[in-house]
Amino acid sequence: MASAQALRAVAHPLRLQILSLLTGAEMSAAELARELGTTHANASYHLRLLAAARLVVPAGEERIRGGTAKRYRHPWAATGAQGADRPAAQHDVDPAYQQLVDAVATELVRRSAYRRPGPSYLSDAELWVDPATWRRCTDLVSEASTLIHDAAQPPRTDGTVRVTMSAVLFMLGDGAREQPR
Numbered sequence: 001m002a003s004a005q006a007l008r009a010v011a012h013p014l015r016l017q018i019l020s021l022l023t024g025a026e027m028s029a030a031e032l033a034r035e036l037g038t039t040h041a042n043a044s045y046h047l048r049l050l051a052a053a054r055l056v057v058p059a060g061e062e063r064i065r066g067g068t069a070k071r072y073r074h075p076w077a078a079t080g081a082q083g084a085d086r087p088a089a090q091h092d093v094d095p096a097y098q099q100l101v102d103a104v105a106t107e108l109v110r111r112s113a114y115r116r117p118g119p120s121y122l123s124d125a126e127l128w129v130d131p132a133t134w135r136r137c138t139d140l141v142s143e144a145s146t147l148i149h150d151a152a153q154p155p156r157t158d159g160t161v162r163v164t165m166s167a168v169l170f171m172l173g174d175g176a177r178e179q180p181r
Helices: 004-010 013-024 029-036 040-052 095-112 131-150
Strands: 057-064 067-073
Touching: 004 013, 004 040, 004 095, 013 029, 013 040, 013 095, 029 040, 029 067, 040 067
Parallel strands: none
Antiparallel strands: 057 067
């Protein structure tokens, strides 16, 4: 179960980008700032929020021009898929979870502007399936998510391509029925 602090921490498009970058490489705030086209102070601020929520962990320090730069990484291997499995009461809308969904949607729109021609896949569905099919779907998406995260490399590594993957699967409650027109 994801904590409200963790959900709020990732409920920002820049922090989602930072987590993605730190999945493939240990980076400092200065390196993140350069890669993301933001200021060092802004990258540091967002890193502190992610660290406070334990979504990034220290990965060492290095001496740079007389100073010390902390490096961070996403603890993907230790945590596995970042699902937010929790029972929700009917009509119980967790504001932090909704912020996360909004941030992911915003980030998906931003990323789609950079889409290159080539293989891609998009699926959208709201339907009824048997529990075995649902379980198989969630297992396959979890496997694909683990595969892509485990294979992540530092930005711009020779022989790699920049890709995106967003997946959201959840069961719907009765309150999600189509509204009359």
